[in-house]
Amino acid sequence: MMHSVERRDIILVVDDSPETLSLLTDALEASGATVLVAVEGANALALVDRITPDVILLDAVMPGMDGFETCRRLKRNKAVAHVPVIFMTGLSETEQIVKGLEAGGVDYVTKPISPDELIARIRVHLANARQTHSARAALDAAGRFLLSATREGRVLWSTPQATALLSAITSSLPGDSLMLPEAVRLWLTARRGEGAGSEAAAIDLPVTMPVPGTVRRLRLSYVGQIGPEELLLRILDDQSVPPEQVLRAKLNLTVREAEVLMWLARGKANRDIGEILGLSPRTVNKHLEQIYAKIGVENRAAATALAVTALAPR
Secondary structure (H helix, E strand, C coil): CCCCCCCCCEEEEECCCHHHHHHHHHHHHHCCCEEEEECCHHHHHHHCCCCCCCEEEEECCCCCCCHHHHHHHHHHCCCCCCCCEEEEECCCCHHHHHHHHHCCCCEEEECCCCHHHHHHHHHHHHHHHHHHHHHHHHHHHHHHCEEEECCCCEEEEECHHHHHHHCCCCEECHHHCEECCHHHHHHHHCCCCCHHHHHHHHHHCCEEEECCCCCCEEEEEEEEEEECCEEEEEEEECCCCCHHHHHHHHHCCCHHHHHHHHHHHCCCCHHHHHHHHCCCHHHHHHHHHHHHHHHCCCCHHHHHHHHHHHHCCC
């Protein structure tokens, strides 16, 4: 199994006030969160394309794109539509509060902000969002990655999520049908007509397939037989790839850069990383500079957040 990486809550703060950013960054980091900042709506929209935060704190009134429009655009992005947005505003008029909620916000706090109150609200919304996400994940595991195929390996139907994974390992047939790789076909054929014992073994013995040109592997497992020649299968990403290989492939890093970033994501200081990898602190700094440039981030917190996101089970 993939090595576990300690997961810190990622909070994106969007505000054009340096004083507010400083206050919230200090308070939230002291509470154990990783804080990302954006000084305008456009920056926030660009940032969430690379890193998915757990909560977004959004100033309602900013020059250019205001918080309400920023929120509406965030909610149109499927990758972050589920992320709770808490508005920060100095406005007490009811219509402005309603406008924020109508734009997709789940809550609001008024300035001057009380960090303790804000952190308490964040914890409530994190718990609610995680409960919802867990239900969705359970649904995914239960049915969103299913396909049916003949024993000869021809895919009869598949869910959209399964189709996205299958596209990496299948070949096309006339009529837009897909054919599973030979190794999978042999795996299916080996389970032909040997009774209940064979069916039980099929459940316990999934087959894994490498994705050409990557370090990813896909795992197919037998679910059951739904017709004389129709088998129900589940396909998932296999999570047994070492984390440094995942980072190298997903973020286009060298082997050494991926190792440095992996230990950074585990909360290690530069000196510790140097001792683990046999590098001088100066060399570690050089690698970090190259990593920041390659993955398009400005600082250690953003690099850590991006690494943890890349390593999270899909």
